[in-house]
Structure formats: C-alpha cells, structure tokens
Amino acid sequence: MNSDNHVSPDQLRIDRRREEMKLQRELRKIQKRKFYKFLLCLVLFVLVFFLYGGDFSFSLPFSFPTKGKGGKGAEVVSSQIEGKVIAYVPMDDRPIHKDMINDYANALQLKVEMPDTKFIKTHLGTGGNSYTGYQTSYGNPLQISSWLLEMEEDGCDYYVISLDQLFSGGLVGSSYLSDKDLNVYGKTIYNAKNAFEKIIKNQENHVYLIDSIMGDHVEAGFMDITEQDASLLTQYSAVARPTLSGSKLTVSKIYDAYSSDSNGNSISTELDSTKLKKYLDARKRKLKNTQYVVEKVAKSKNLSNIHLYYGIENASSTPGIQDNDISFVRGLIKENKLDVIFREQVSSLSEVAFLDMLLDSIPRQMHVKTTYFGDKDQKLPSSSLTYEQALDDLYSDLDLLNDGKNIDFEVLVYPREEDPERREGASQDLISHYLKNIQKKIPTIIINHADYTSDTVLIDYLRDYSQYQVPMGYLIGYSNHDSFYQNARLSLTEGVLRTFYFISMENQSDCDRDFMKLMMKTYVENMAYLPIQKTVPLNQMEGSLSTGVQMIQNNMLSSNFITSRDDYQEKSMKTMSIYNYSFPWNRSNEIRFDVSVTLDDAKEIELPKETK
Numbered sequence: 001m002n003s004d005n006h007v008s009p010d011q012l013r014i015d016r017r018r019e020e021m022k023l024q025r026e027l028r029k030i031q032k033r034k035f036y037k038f039l040l041c042l043v044l045f046v047l048v049f050f051l052y053g054g055d056f057s058f059s060l061p062f063s064f065p066t067k068g069k070g071g072k073g074a075e076v077v078s079s080q081i082e083g084k085v086i087a088y089v090p091m092d093d094r095p096i097h098k099d100m101i102n103d104y105a106n107a108l109q110l111k112v113e114m115p116d117t118k119f120i121k122t123h124l125g126t127g128g129n130s131y132t133g134y135q136t137s138y139g140n141p142l143q144i145s146s147w148l149l150e151m152e153e154d155g156c157d158y159y160v161i162s163l164d165q166l167f168s169g170g171l172v173g174s175s176y177l178s179d180k181d182l183n184v185y186g187k188t189i190y191n192a193k194n195a196f197e198k199i200i201k202n203q204e205n206h207v208y209l210i211d212s213i214m215g216d217h218v219e220a221g222f223m224d225i226t227e228q229d230a231s232l233l234t235q236y237s238a239v240a241r242p243t244l245s246g247s248k249l250t251v252s253k254i255y256d257a258y259s260s261d262s263n264g265n266s267i268s269t270e271l272d273s274t275k276l277k278k279y280l281d282a283r284k285r286k287l288k289n290t291q292y293v294v295e296k297v298a299k300s301k302n303l304s305n306i307h308l309y310y311g312i313e314n315a316s317s318t319p320g321i322q323d324n325d326i327s328f329v330r331g332l333i334k335e336n337k338l339d340v341i342f343r344e345q346v347s348s349l350s351e352v353a354f355l356d357m358l359l360d361s362i363p364r365q366m367h368v369k370t371t372y373f374g375d376k377d378q379k380l381p382s383s384s385l386t387y388e389q390a391l392d393d394l395y396s397d398l399d400l401l402n403d404g405k406n407i408d409f410e411v412l413v414y415p416r417e418e419d420p421e422r423r424e425g426a427s428q429d430l431i432s433h434y435l436k437n438i439q440k441k442i443p444t445i446i447i448n449h450a451d452y453t454s455d456t457v458l459i460d461y462l463r464d465y466s467q468y469q470v471p472m473g474y475l476i477g478y479s480n481h482d483s484f485y486q487n488a489r490l491s492l493t494e495g496v497l498r499t500f501y502f503i504s505m506e507n508q509s510d511c512d513r514d515f516m517k518l519m520m521k522t523y524v525e526n527m528a529y530l531p532i533q534k535t536v537p538l539n540q541m542e543g544s545l546s547t548g549v550q551m552i553q554n555n556m557l558s559s560n561f562i563t564s565r566d567d568y569q570e571k572s573m574k575t576m577s578i579y580n581y582s583f584p585w586n587r588s589n590e591i592r593f594d595v596s597v598t599l600d601d602a603k604e605i606e607l608p609k610e611t612k
Contacts, residue, residue: 086111089144092165093121093584106510115147175279176279216234241321348489365399368395371413398492411495412434424457434470438471445476445495458480463552477492498562501515528551570602
C-alpha cells in the first residue's frame with residue numbers, strides 16, 4: 001500500500017486546522033468590512049449632528065456593550081435557545097450519550113426531550129428490546145422516527161440527532177445491521193428518511209447531526225457476536241487494503257476491496273463466513289447511508305442552520321479497512337461543498353454538538369488563558385501533535401480565543417510525565433497556581449493527562465482535603481481521561497457551560513445545584529473510578545470506589561464554588577450523597593450513579609500557604 005495516500009488521524013487534524021485557519025481568515029475579512037461600515041455610519045452621524053446643531057433625536061439600530069456577568073466589562077448577552085425545547089436522539093443509552101447531556105441541560109435549566117429509553121437501548125450479552133413480538137439488541141428506528149415527527153409537529157426547532165440511532169438503532173447496531181435486518185420493522189428505513197428529510201427541510205430548524213465512520217469490529221455480546229468474533233474482526237480489519245481514489249472510490253468498489261490486502265491477495269480469517277459477510281454488508285450499508293445523508297444535507301435550503309459531525313470510530317494511525325471509507329466520506333463532503341470537520345472519536349460527539357448549539361446561540365466569543373505545568377512541546381502518545389498544538393486545535397474547534405485578555409477562565413494543563421520527581425514538582429506548582437487563582441477570583445479548569453494507573457500525585461493533592469486542604473469546588477472543569485482529546489474536550493465543555501451560565505443567565509439556585517452535581521459526577525468518575533477501572537472485577541467495583549468517593553465528598557463539603565463572575569459570589573454544599581451505582585452494559589467500560597446535593601451559604605475557607 002502506498003503510505004503517501006494513507007490519511008492518518010494526525011493528518012486529518014492538520015487538514016482540519018488548515019481549513020479552520022482559512023475560515024478564520026475569511027471571518028476576519030468579514031469583521032473588517034463590518035467595522036468599516038460602522039466607521040462610515042459614525043462619520044455620517046457626526047456630520048449630520050453638526051449640520052443640524054444637535055437638535056434632533058433618533059435611536060441607533062444597535063446597542064453598545066454593557067457591564068454584566070462574565071468578567072469585567074463583559075456584555076450582557078441573552079441566548080437564542082432560552083425557553084426552547086431541544087429534541088435529542090442519543091447514539092445509545094450509555095451515560096456519556098444520555099445522562100451527561102441531561103446533566104449539561106439541567107446545569108443550564110434547558111429543556112431537553114429524548115425518546116423513551118427502551119427505544120434507544122443497546123443490549124450486550126443478555127436481555128433485549130421486544131417490539132411487536134420480535135426481540136432485538138438494538139433500538140427502534142420506527143418509534144424514533146415517529147417521535148421526531150411528533151416533535152416537529154409540536155413546533156420544536158432545535159435538534160441534536162444521532163443518525164446511527166435513527167437509521168440503525170444505535171452506534172453498535174450500525175456496525176452490524178444490513179438493510180434486510182431492518183425489515184422486521186416493516187418500512188423502518190423509509191420512515192427514518194422521511195423524518196430526517198422533513199426536519200432538515202424546515203428553515204426554522206437548527207439541526208445538529210451526528211454520524212460515524214464505522215470502526216474495526218462489532219462489540220462482543222451484541223446479537224450473535226462472541227468475544228472471539230470481535231477479536232477476529234479486529235485482526236481482519238487491521239490488514240491494509242488496496243488504496244482507491246478518483247472514479248474507483250465508489251461504494252461497490254470499496255466493498256469489493258474489503259476482502260483483499262494491499263497486494264490484491266485474499267485475506268484469510270477463521271471467522272465464520274456468514275458473520276464475515278454480514279459485517280462487510282453492514283459496512284456497505286453504512287457508506288450508502290452516509291452518501292444519502294451528505295447529498296440530502298447539501299441540497300437543503302436550510303443549509304446555514306444544519307451542522308454535520310463525523311467521528312471515526314476506533315480510529316487507527318495504521319492502514320486498515322477504514323482508509324477507503326474515510327477517503328470516500330471526505331470526498332463526498334468536498335464534492336458537495338459542505339463544511340464538516342472530522343473527529344477521530346465518536347463517543348464525545350454528543351457533547352461537541354450540544355456545546356456548539358449553545359455557543360451558536362450567544363453572540364459572544366469566550367477568552368481563555370493557558371498555563372502548562374510540564375513540556376507543552378512534548379508529543380502526545382501515538383500522535384505527531386504536541387500538547388500545545390492539540391489544545392490549540394480544540395480552542396479553534398470550540399471558537400475560544402486563547403489570548404489571555406479579559407479572560408473568562410484559565411486552563412491549567414498537566415502533561416504526561418515519567419520522572420517521579422518532576423511529577424511531584426509539576427503537581428505542586430499547578431496546585432499553587434490554582435490556589436492563587438482562587439484568591440484572584442479566576443475560574444479554573446484543570447486538564448490532567450497523567451497516566452492515572454501509575455501517577456496519581458495530582459489527583460491525591462486535589463481530592464485528599466484532610467491532608468492538603470485544596471478546595472476543588474472552585475474548579476469549573478476537570479478531567480483525567482487517558483485520551484488527551486477526550487480529556488481536554490470534556491473539561492473544556494464543563495468550563496464553557498459554566499461560563500455560558502455566568503454571561504447569559506440570571507443567578508438561579510437550581511443551576512448552581514445541578515452544576516455541582518455535574519462536577520461531582522466528573523470527580524467520582526475521574527478520581528475514584530478510572531484509576532481502578534481496569535484492575536478491579538465488576539462485582540467488587542462499588543466497594544473499591546468507597547475510599548476515593550469519601551475523600552471527594554469530604555473535599556466538596558469543605559469547599560465553596562463560584563456562583564457569579566461579575567459581582568463575584570460564592571455558595572457551598574450543605575449535604576451530598578452518591579448512590580445507585582450501576583454498569584449499563586454489564587461491563588466496567590462505563591459507570592452510572594446518582595448524586596443528590598443541597599446548597600448553603602458560602603463558608604469561610606482558609607487556603608493553604610504551600611502544597612509541600
């Protein structure tokens with residue numbers, strides 16, 4: 001295979017960054033034109049004023065910024081989405097796709113409607129969804145289509161829709177189902193297409209569509225796929241295929257190329273031939289659906305209000321079965337002149353789309369400052385990008401200005417570090433900086449990219465209040481996931497959501513309470529659950545969590561949190577409980593639990609003078 005033709009995830013990021021820089025240049029040109037128009041109007045106004053001696057009155061067709069929430073001199077802004085209903089179709093019922101969006105919405109008192117859980121549920125191993133006498137492991141596109149049409153009829157005009165769920169009953173279903181599988185629902189696919197077309201056609205609608213490029217296997221336990229099947233599919237998919245381009249980059253030719261390696265030889269596998277064919281047929285169907293979606297979106301008269309997101313599931317930096325699929329979709333996007341950015345993960349696309357919807361609804365760009373506690377020029381694991389380059393990509397993606405001027409919040413980054421002494425020093429420096437930010441009343445996000453299986457120094461400083469007295473409540477975002485992109489995006493999302501509240505909403509106790517519930521979930525997942533996730537058996541997980549969870553609770557009950565940015569105010573938590581632990585797909589990959597919080601007035605907090 002010619003490696004020059006292979007499009008790696010890193011190259012995708014570089015291409016994306018170039019496209020964004022081009023768009024930014026165009027935006028600056030537009031802003032300059034607007035400025036010159038404003039300047040011309042101002043000159044005319046002054047001339048008219050002097051000509052008429054000031055003896056006249058009128059109202060300007062715009063308003064000047066006034067002081068409000070969101071920092072010194074920040075403008076009072078209002079969100080176009082306030083009071084609206086958001087129709088949300090998740091990829092599946094996992095917490096990251098379902099619960100987290102609900103948590104975000106609650107933290108901003110936004111109303112999000114979802115289909116009934118039984119219609120979006122994916123089952124691995126045991127159980128199933130029963131519809132009209134037929135049992136499946138995936139969701140029900142027929143019911144989801146009907147629900148969407150009802151939302152449209154009721155006047156909903158904000159949508160976040162997973163196309164994998166709408167057309168295939170979920171993300172996992174999209175990697176398994178062929179067209180004939182959906183015949184159990186009758187004309188399901190046509191109903192789904194009808195709902196999709198009706199929603200993107202309505203020019204009053206703001207539509208955020210999430211789609212994926214299929215990964216390298218089907219999840220074990222789904223329908224008839226075993227652990228061995230999933231492993232064999234991963235091995236089969238990892239073989240480099242012939243590189244297709246130009247007129248050869250079609251669905252049928254890509255399908256034909258699935259079975260051959262880069263030299264044209266047949267790829268051998270021990271996988272059952274029926275299951276293999278089903279897997280390849282599912283890939284073909286996914287490409288056909290993608291072509292349908294892209295072409296329909298491109299022809300919509302509501303194009304300016306439609307946002308399409310593509311995530312590459314299980315993205316690999318080495319050649320494999322995905323390469324031609326990625327080239328095909330990129331070619332479709334280019335051919336249809338759509339502005340679509342690829343992301344190498346699917347799991348965080350729900351948050352991406354939801355956050356973009358919020359940012360699009362307010363006429364204000366947010367400003368950040370970034371401080372690194374480690375080597376910012378260090379390459380990310382399995383990437384050609386440095387920490388600084390990767391984070392700059394995310395800032396551009398989220399339309400955040402990393403200029404350090406009139407900042408809304410500061411981002412403190414802990415890059416991965418192998419040397420134990422430098423870990424200790426970097427952690428202490430970061431904590432000292434965070435404590436100074438509390439004194440300066442600067443909201444702070446921490447992105448901790450330590451290998452939490454071997455480096456818990458920063459986690460220990462943060463969560464163990466009895467020893468270090470570092471109050472975590474002042475943070476507006478935190479994450480320490482293994483993937484830096486997911487890590488940074490999740491913490492930035494939390495911070496932007498809270499800043500969104502500061503600049504666009506009145507001070508509401510419900511918002512404050514629900515944001516602290518969101519942060520508690522973040523801390524428990526990141527600081528208590530992730531460090532033991534891969535080492536503790538599922539049946540012992542809840543007991544093993546108790547020590548970390550108790551430390552986090554003690555810290556948060558001893559801390560204050562920011563409730564107003566401009567006239568700076570704080571509150572505290574009076575009570576807190578964490579309960580109802582469960583594992584949605586009966587595996588340790590994801591955890592679900594509930595948080596209950598009651599609020600109180602701010603406490604007197606004495607910050608430590610040093611961290612050593």
